[in-house]
Amino acid sequence: MNTRLFQNHHVRKEIPLDPVWDFHTLDAEEEKQKLFQMIVPACWESNPELVSYKGKALYSKKVTFGGNVRLVFKGISHTAHVYLDKKQIAYHYNAYTEFSVLLENIPFGEHLLEVKVDNTFHEESALHVSNDYYSYGGIIRPVVMEEIDEMFIRNVHFIPYRENDKWYASISA
Numbered sequence: 001m002n003t004r005l006f007q008n009h010h011v012r013k014e015i016p017l018d019p020v021w022d023f024h025t026l027d028a029e030e031e032k033q034k035l036f037q038m039i040v041p042a043c044w045e046s047n048p049e050l051v052s053y054k055g056k057a058l059y060s061k062k063v064t065f066g067g068n069v070r071l072v073f074k075g076i077s078h079t080a081h082v083y084l085d086k087k088q089i090a091y092h093y094n095a096y097t098e099f100s101v102l103l104e105n106i107p108f109g110e111h112l113l114e115v116k117v118d119n120t121f122h123e124e125s126a127l128h129v130s131n132d133y134y135s136y137g138g139i140i141r142p143v144v145m146e147e148i149d150e151m152f153i154r155n156v157h158f159i160p161y162r163e164n165d166k167w168y169a170s171i172s173a
Contacts, residue, residue, distance in 0.1 A: 012148065016142060018039075019040060021061045022061065023057060041143075043138040055137075060113065070145070071145055071146075072099075072146060073090075073098065073139070076139050077137055077138055102154065
């Protein structure tokens with residue numbers, strides 16, 4: 001048996017940002033309404049008081065961190081605006097696809113993470129006409145924070161192509 005004298009690979013440290021977040025429904029002027037404690041991940045319709053709620057809501061959580069991190073949202077139904085310390089850092093539409101945001105050189109300390117979620121049918125949504133499709137609202141899949149080192153790979157692009165009956169690839173990172 002051989003013993004390796006070097007680290008074979010490194011897995012980023014993931015910190016789950018679950019399970020309990022503050023939650024407010026928002027009125028037409030986007031003012032906060034009644035406060036709930038909401039489990040994440042879940043749809044807000046799991047709360048008996050919100051079983052048929054269609055509209056906007058705000059999830060918030062205080063998180064202590066600093067440096068370089070990547071926030072990964074595995075699913076938010078349907079539209080998400082993400083804020084860190086009241087500044088918008090991401091926007092995403094589509095409940096069933098993961099998205100992430102890279103935060104660099106964040107001062108260490110407590111930060112306010114907020115996610116404004118909208119599950120309504122409207123002109124900008126793919127489901128702009130009410131129908132028999134039930135549009136669950138909320139942070140419906142996990143949220144994690146990944147610690148990123150000073151040096152990291154942001155993207156890897158792999159493009160295969162065929163030339164003279166042979167396969168090649170263009171790879172960039």
